[in-house]
Amino acid sequence: MPGEPIEELISQGALWRGRAPASPGQRYEPTGWRVLDDCIGGWPRGAVCELLSPGRQGLSLLLPLLAYLSRSERWLAWVGPPYLPYAPALVAAGVDLQRILLVQEEDRQQCLWASEQLLRSSSCALVLAWPEGLQAAQLRRLQLAAEQGGGTGVLFRSLRATAQASHAALRLRVMPSPIGLDVAVLKRPGGWGGQHCSVPL
């Protein structure tokens, strides 16, 4: 019923109703994993996601997204990756390497700066980053940059960051399991966490 104050609040996204699956207006990229789509609805666009894990795992979860987005003409940026992405594995997953952009920088501040620039640019569809010692205010900056650029940012962080307050739209805990990765939702756009799924690799 438009015009009602409460409807207005809902349409502005200022009010969230417990049973709604997500905040209105939020758009998603498919994850490519059915169990994960059921769990989180997709990777949010114009937002930052955190993957918290013991050894900064979780890249495999992004392979279908990398493959899907590599067909657009936007960059898929890797800021300060811990090792070299194994190109044959990306190709095997269907990723077009032409869209890959590696920022091989080790300095923390420079990596943050580059992540923000990339997230803010509409010519970049996805930004993967491995920040260390990220502060809440810095994460908020990245989230704002993603909102502006419209792409998706994924931060691979250690489990130690779990206790930190976070402005990320989506927070997942990722644990290696014998068959692949176990994913627990800590926070998702406009919704409660608590969901679990197991992604076979």
Add this chain to the structure above:
Amino acid sequence: MLWLGLYFPELPLEVFARTDTPDVPLAVIVHRKNGEQVLRCNRLARAAGVRPGLRLQSALALDASLQMHQRDPAREQETLRELAFWALQFSSRISFEPSLILLEIGASLRLFNGLEALLQRVIAEAPQLGFELAWGVAPTPMAAGLLARERPTSRVLNEPALHAELEQIPLARLTRERAIRRLVEDIGLHTIGECLALPRPELARRAGPLLLQLFDRLLGRAPDPREAWQPPAHFEQGVELQAEIVHHNALVFPARRLLLALGGFLRGRGIATQRLEWSLQHRDGHPDTRFRQGLLKAERDPEHLMELFRERIERVRLEAPVIALRLRVDDCLPYAERGTDLFESSGDRDDSLLERLGSRLGPQRIRGLGMPADHRPEQSIALCPPGHGRSGAPPRGELPVWLLPRPRPLTVSKGVPQHGGPLRLEGGHRRIESGWWDGQDIARDYYQAINPEGARLWVYQERRSGKWFLHGLFD
């Protein structure tokens, strides 16, 4: 032919104002036959009542703190040459008069999509040069200069229209030549219009051939050849700063002036550059700070270069206050218009993004990823310029997502390789033997291994030595 006159009315003052502090009253003094008088003065001097034309004694009586400089024509000329670098984008035919740059722009109109677009660019960029500028357009160089001085923003496109535009201008403004000026005073003609109203034989009889020749050149009835300036092959310019600068931000404005001049120079010559060399001169003989800016591709747009400068200068440590900024560019390349080069065709619409990243982090840190067809894991990854990564045929089998840049030797305990504890090898091995042709041959058996923490690793045993190495990581 069409000429653009660029007149810098405050140039005599501005050549000093650039080095002096802006917060003192300042005047430039010239010798005239009745003594020294004020030629130009700044805002503060004006506020005290000082005016151009005032005698020095009177000016000092108004403001005893007035700082004075003798007019320096050599310095004015030098500054005009620097400004001409910027103007090169509008014309390759440039000549000079005092405080005036004359450009033949008829040949450039098509390049700029017409006169108005060209003038828009002049108007947009000129204020950032830090000099006051007036301009006029006319079919002859003399008229363009005269209009710039006396009727700024006039656009006269053909000779018939010139007459009407010049009419009101006092004859005395036409030339500094004493002979003609005296003549004019003698015969009582005050404006250009009054002279032109006389029949030509009458004017010739009364004023003599000198004035007639002047009018013929002014109105395009006689040729008025100008010596064209030959710009140097490379770009080098400096800005002395108005005040000593201790913070990066304050370098942005002077840098903009240099980059505008550079942009005009490069554009005028149809080239671009990939390397800018900056130097900062410090106070007290502290050694200059020098740094180089390498670009991913040849550029020349001042706005774009400005962005890159901002990123770069933030990382420069200023060891001492800066008193001058210099820019040198001698690495010039043919310019590829955006949208026509290979990079653009690969779909990137914002390569200023890559430039910004490359400029701040170094171009060598911004890479693309390719996959050469090679069985050796370390040879099947290639770093390349972004957007140029080619994919080979996808290999079979389960592959790690990460590769270590260099295989890491593993210790072995009781015959079992260790990495955070003993490794458990999973499934069969994959044998890779290749590379005998280039001397980097390998013979390895690769395994998936799991360590006690549950991490899945890609390890291999070298077949010749039996040694174990960690080479990659599964998720």
